[in-house]
Amino acid sequence: MAVEFCAKYSDLEQTGVRGGNAHRTRNASGGTVALANALQIISLTDPGRVRGHNEDCVESRPDIGVVVLADGMGGYNAGEVASGMATSLIASGLAQVWTRENLDKLDRDGASHFSQEVLAQQVSAANRAIFDAAQKDPQCAGMGTTLVACLFYDNFLTVGHIGDSRLYRMRNDALEQITRDHSLLQEQIDSGLITKEDARSSHNKNLVTRAVGIDPDVETEIHTYEVAEGDIFLLCSDGLNDMIEDEEIQMTLIALRSNLDLTAQQLVQAANDAGGRDNVSVMLIKVLNSFPVQRGFWAKFKALFG
Amino acid sequence: MAKLILSVDGTVLKEISLAKERTTLGRKPHNDIQVDNLAVSGEHAAIITILNDSFIEDLNSTNGTLVNGKPIKKHFLQNNDVIEIGKHKLKYFNDTPVQTAAADFERTMIIRKPAAAPPAPAVPAAAPAMPVAAAPNLSDTQTNMRPLSPPVSPTPAAPPPATAQTAAPAPMPSAPASVAPAPGATREAAIQVLSGAAAGRTLDLTKNLTTIGKPGVQVAVITRRPTGFFITHVEGASFPTINGVALGAQAQQLGDHDMIEIAGVKMDFFFRS
Numbered sequence: 001m002a003v004e005f006c007a008k009y010s011d012l013e014q015t016g017v018r019g020g021n022a023h024r025t026r027n028a029s030g031g032t033v034a035l036a037n038a039l040q041i042i043s044l045t046d047p048g049r050v051r052g053h054n055e056d057c058v059e060s061r062p063d064i065g066v067v068v069l070a071d072g073m074g075g076y077n078a079g080e081v082a083s084g085m086a087t088s089l090i091a092s093g094l095a096q097v098w099t100r101e102n103l104d105k106l107d108r109d110g111a112s113h114f115s116q117e118v119l120a121q122q123v124s125a126a127n128r129a130i131f132d133a134a135q136k137d138p139q140c141a142g143m144g145t146t147l148v149a150c151l152f153y154d155n156f157l158t159v160g161h162i163g164d165s166r167l168y169r170m171r172n173d174a175l176e177q178i179t180r181d182h183s184l185l186q187e188q189i190d191s192g193l194i195t196k197e198d199a200r201s202s203h204n205k206n207l208v209t210r211a212v213g214i215d216p217d218v219e220t221e222i223h224t225y226e227v228a229e230g231d232i233f234l235l236c237s238d239g240l241n242d243m244i245e246d247e248e249i250q251m252t253l254i255a256l257r258s259n260l261d262l263t264a265q266q267l268v269q270a271a272n273d274a275g276g277r278d279n280v281s282v283m284l285i286k287v288l289n290s291f292p293v294q295r296g297f298w299a300k301f302k303a304l305f306g
Numbered sequence: 307m308a309k310l311i312l313s314v315d316g317t318v319l320k321e322i323s324l325a326k327e328r329t330t331l332g333r334k335p336h337n338d339i340q341v342d343n344l345a346v347s348g349e350h351a352a353i354i355t356i357l358n359d360s361f362i363e364d365l366n367s368t369n370g371t372l373v374n375g376k377p378i379k380k381h382f383l384q385n386n387d388v389i390e391i392g393k394h395k396l397k398y399f400n401d402t403p404v405q406t407a408a409a410d411f412e413r414t415m416i417i418r419k420p421a422a423a424p425p426a427p428a429v430p431a432a433a434p435a436m437p438v439a440a441a442p443n444l445s446d447t448q449t450n451m452r453p454l455s456p457p458v459s460p461t462p463a464a465p466p467p468a469t470a471q472t473a474a475p476a477p478m479p480s481a482p483a484s485v486a487p488a489p490g491a492t493r494e495a496a497i498q499v500l501s502g503a504a505a506g507r508t509l510d511l512t513k514n515l516t517t518i519g520k521p522g523v524q525v526a527v528i529t530r531r532p533t534g535f536f537i538t539h540v541e542g543a544s545f546p547t548i549n550g551v552a553l554g555a556q557a558q559q560l561g562d563h564d565m566i567e568i569a570g571v572k573m574d575f576f577f578r579s
Contacts, residue, residue: 073415204357256517
């Protein structure tokens with residue numbers, strides 16, 4: 001099976017520090033460590049075994065700790081237009097506002113609040129752009145996309161999501177689903193109409209209740225969580241979690257965690273071995289070191305004159 | 307569309323299409339399905355249909371509702387389920403394929419709240435016009451994680467430094483009902499350790515992933531796939547060898563009685579007859 005690798009790839013070997021904009025944090029020992037070195041990020045997307053083309057899209061900006069995954073839908077093959085617009089607009093939009101100038105003034109709570117604010121703004125802007133494009137171009141009418149986007153900073157993570165693309169966290173060998181799908185099925189589970197076990201055999205798996213680009217405005221669900229060294233985060237499209245069970249995802253993350261590349265390939269391969277009926281995308285983020293931001297006098301001094 | 311066939315003592319009485327979101331069943335005439343028999347309560351049960359899925363709920367009837375011989379309060383109906391109410395039987399038919407090959411059918415689609423419908427943007431052609439009344443809670447959801455709290459997690463089981471250990475504590479998940487080819491179409495296989503402290507031990511490769519080697523030194527994984535068993539290098543500066551030849555970066559399919567050497571230990575891969 002051919003697994004197509006995304007160009008976006010960061011590893012310890014790469015410094016990840018580009019130009020003057022690179023965001024730097026200080027580690028506990030006082031040395032300067034780029035955020036890109038604290039996080040190992042692997043992205044992999046595959047059309048699966050049934051679909052002719054891939055409507056999923058992934059993008060990462062290791063220097064500012066941003067990862068975005070989108071699963072496009074609708075329109076005349078315009079799903080990938082919607083998902084491509086969402087990932088690139090949100091990633092580049094965040095790069096514009098998530099800057100040292102804006103952040104150095106803020107304490108940790110302030111930064112966490114600001115991260116939620118900018119994420120909501122960028123998703124909102126992307127939503128409007130996709131919606132407008134869908135209105136203008138008949139080929140794109142009705143296109144939309146699910147979304148899961150994460151922003152890592154100062155040992156926390158802010159995640160925004162819309163639809164049924166997911167974020168999982170593996171900590172101490174326990175896998176936990178962090179986002180809750182905006183889908184008809186999830187609502188049926190929440191209301192007690194159907195059990196989680198029964199949900200596997202539902203005919204209504206593919207219906208999301210929220211998507212980016214369908215309406216002029218969209219509500220993004222945003223939360224902030226603590227991040228610990230050793231955590232592995234998994235962003236995925238429903239092509240993964242519809243095809244293989246959480247137990248198998250967990251088993252794979254535990255068995256292969258020392259080789260994140262292989263973990264991503266194995267997850268995609270398992271989804272394809274199970275039928276591969278949808279595009280499948282995974283992004284893995286391993287927290288190699290903690291990434292606290294120092295805010296002492298020196299940091300303030302540098303902020304004033306930097 | 308799903309339907310019910312009402313019968314008594316093997317005689318078919320009628321066929322009911324589950325077109326409504328709520329179909330009621332009882333002895334009284336206002337029910338959608340009226341069964342005029344004293345064993346049936348006035349309002350006995352209701353069938354709730356949401357798109358392609360239907361649920362039956364017993365409305366606290368005197369004599370109860372059985373599905374496939376078992377009393378139920380609420381039940382997610384599956385194709386060919388038999389509902390029994392007194393002497394009457396209702397067989398449930400739903401031949402909508404459970405998301406099989408029909409790729410177009412299962413494409414992710416958005417469903418919309420009628421109330422929230424904005425100044426009429428082009429509705430996606432694929433989106434079905436549908437009742438969303440049964441979707442009660444569209445507000446933000448919460449996970450049970452505490453935001454911005456110090457990480458508290460259960461301590462993991464200490465990783466055993468075994469020479470040949472199976473990958474994960476989690477049991478092999480059974481293949482999801484809707485998933486087409488069950489893994490395990492392959493023959494059973496095992497590895498036998500030929501040298502080192504564990505020499506003579508045999509390990510059946512029953513899981514989808516089995517890691518072998520010494521963590522931190524040299525680890526490989528054997529994956530069980532529909533097409534066979536494959537070995538891939540996971541970690542370590544040097545790669546394991548198969549029949550004396552070093553493994554490449556790619557996965558390699560294992561043949562009967564291939565000799566694996568990893569972290570100084572020789573193992574024999576073989577198929578179980």
